Amino acid sequence: MRVGTRGAVVVPRETISRGEPSIWTQAYLRLLLLGDTGCALLACVCVLGVRLLSGAYVSLAEFVFGSGLVLFWPAALRFGGAYRQRANGEGTEEFKAVFNGGVGLMAAVAIGAYATQTSVARSFVMAMLPMALLSTLYYRYRMRKHLHRRRAVGDYMRQVVAVGHRDSILDLVVQFRRQPYHGMRVVGACLPDGDADIDLDGIPVLGSFGDVAHVVADARADAVAVLACPELDGAALRRMAWSLEAGRTDLFVAPALLDVAGPRISIRPVAGMPLMHVEHPEFNGARQFVKSVFDRVVAGVALLLLALPLLGVGLVIRLTSEGPALFRQTRVGRDGKAFEVVKFRTMVVDAERLKGTLLDANEFDGVLFKMRKDPRITRVGAFLRKYSVDELPQLLNVLRGEMSLVGPRPPLFDEVAKYGTDVRRRLVVKPGMTGLWQVSGRSDLSWEESVRLDLRYVENWSLILDLQILWKTWSVVTRGEGAY
Structure with missing residues (x-):
């Protein structure tokens, strides 16, 4: 079903199959899971081994408790968001998620031990969990470097359909090619008029703004990058998001105000409308x-x-x-x-x-x-x-x-x-x-x-x-x- 407003399109859910994570993404997440669990196991073995070698008595309850922490460690990281696909190899979000999950588990164990007056948790809170956190952060760092090396030769890339005008799409293509570690590759473009004869540095023009959902399905793309252009207003973007929803395709929208990010930008609802508030940069103070x-x-x-x-x-x-x-x-x-x-x-x-x-x-x-x-x-x-x-x-x-x-x-x-x-x-x-x-x-x-x-x-x-x-x-x- 097509909607003519500004060329946007709403595609019925039954016309686009629900997307599944790519094979490499699933394999990479399994490696992260195994590695994180291995880091926790190594930390537990080190702590209990040092205690045994020093002649300290280690009870069965401590062995059981340590094993439980090893098994619960990846679950805690998941609660912190460490296994979200969008965090893989991108920015500091992955490290923040690991840190938040690890610190959250340490806090929970410490509070639980204090509330129940259990002394068995002290060595785990003071030694095992911090050791597991540090080793996991290092493991994630090495995995990220491995991912970046593979992406540098064209592997482990997300397929992106770019939507916008010619010049802005060319800028996006240049940036993605210059910095492949972001894991984005533009495989097709949608222009306002859908002119297939326009030169986009080897990127094929696959349709117009009204064909985005169908282009994504045909190209088996993982994401859509919408660049700032007047033809795509709020209503058109909303319809485009609806058309991509069933396929679980990620939607990235570049704001008109470029090169401003981070804590300077916040979205605030005003009079029922989401307005983007941009704070001034701080050059003094x-x-x-x-x-x-x-x-x-x-x-x-x-x-x-x-x-x-x-x-x-x-x-x-x-x-x-x-x-x-x-x-x-x-x-x-x-x-x-x-x-x-x-x-x-x-x-x-x-x-x-x-x-x-x-x-x-x-x-x-x-x-x-x-x-x-x-x-x-x-x-x-x-x-x-x-x-x-x-x-x-x-x-x-x-x-x-x-x-x-x-x-x-x-x-x-x-x-x-x-x-x-x-x-x-x-x-x-x-x-x-x-x-x-x-x-x-x-x-x-x-x-x-x-x-x-x-x-x-x-x-x-x-x-x-x-x-x-x-x-x-x-x-x-x-x-x-x-x-x-």
Whole structure:
């Protein structure tokens, strides 16, 4: 049954079969279940084994109680949401669910033991359950890395039908291909007019907005991604959701306000309508103070620990090429204020003069100048750039409060002069040693993608996000990918 309003469609339940989880999803969930149970069993064996080896008496009741906790451990994780398919390998939701389930079980056992005055639970609450939680979190981390590796070669992917206009669908395709660890692959598109001759970078156009449910069934898709477009208003989206309901197909809707997420967004019912409330980002106040203190403490500790290695790097630079070990350059900081950035010198001394002769060889598509094989870079400098060792002296800038550990890339004045109004938004926060651009492709990113990532960070920054970026930076840097 078709409904003509804005091209939306309502498909009777009997026309689309109820979908089942894919084979790989079921197998992956079984592995998680077995692994989580194994972690709890290992923790129980360790605790009881240590007690036996130390000569302590272990009663039959303790063996039974420990076995019960092992069996109930995956159930507790399920209550916390650790086996939801959407949490597999995506964001921190999986780790939060495991943590909530494990802590919930510990609290329940502790409260139950206190209420019943049972001493048998002490070793389990103080040792076994925390050990089970830590080992489960590590197991989930390793499983996530395995899942990401498989997705990098095209396995374990969810099939997605994209609904929207050509440009927005192309952006979605590019992002999914660049970051396959999200596990999304666009297999078809639905455009307003359903024109099959439109080029979508190899993605077939399978229908119009009124054909979404049938396209999903024909393509055996797992999800539908609806991108912001005026043709799909609230009523049309509601009908589309109804048409996908029987097939249990996931529906993702991109809001018109892009790159704003996390705690800044909340849905509030007002006058019977669900309205999305968007809070302004916080660039001053307590949270910013905590970030500043964190940056300076970490920078100070890092400089103390790395003092000797940094001196060694400086000595190697001086011995292998003419010129100073450190390179100083004026950059633009927060609110457009100038500061002098400090880095290890990776180029020949007259690199700035030679830049004018190489402008025609620029491989970057924006205001930046980049070359994969820049002849100005020294042999030692190439190594330092590959592993971002040349950036470490910027810890001095962080200690002085001119930079942050995480933030947008510090630009040059001639780059800022070419900024448009939107791009200047990058200057409302301190520049960083690393950022979303660093963990998402580094120099392999286009100018537009770099700007988009910097603006996303500005709109959604938090200390938790900083910690995540710092953690990912270590993995990116040690692989040496995308740096030149």
